Amino acid sequence: MEREEKGKLEVIASKKFATNDELVYVIDFLNKNLKIKNIMFGLTKDSENGEMTINIYEFN
DSSP: OOOOOOSOEEEEEEEEEEOOTTHHHHHHHHHHHHGGGTEEEEEEEETTTTEEEEEEEEEO
């Protein structure tokens, strides 16, 4: 019998952007509305080079 892992995140896409403080609200909106599709978004900020990275995750 195969065992299904729960809670595992897999990065399915990643994109860098110039720093924009409004992206936090976009990510929050997407997470609230796409959770039922097993999709989650993450946002990281790199202060050294002024970039933000959006990651899209799929979870099961």
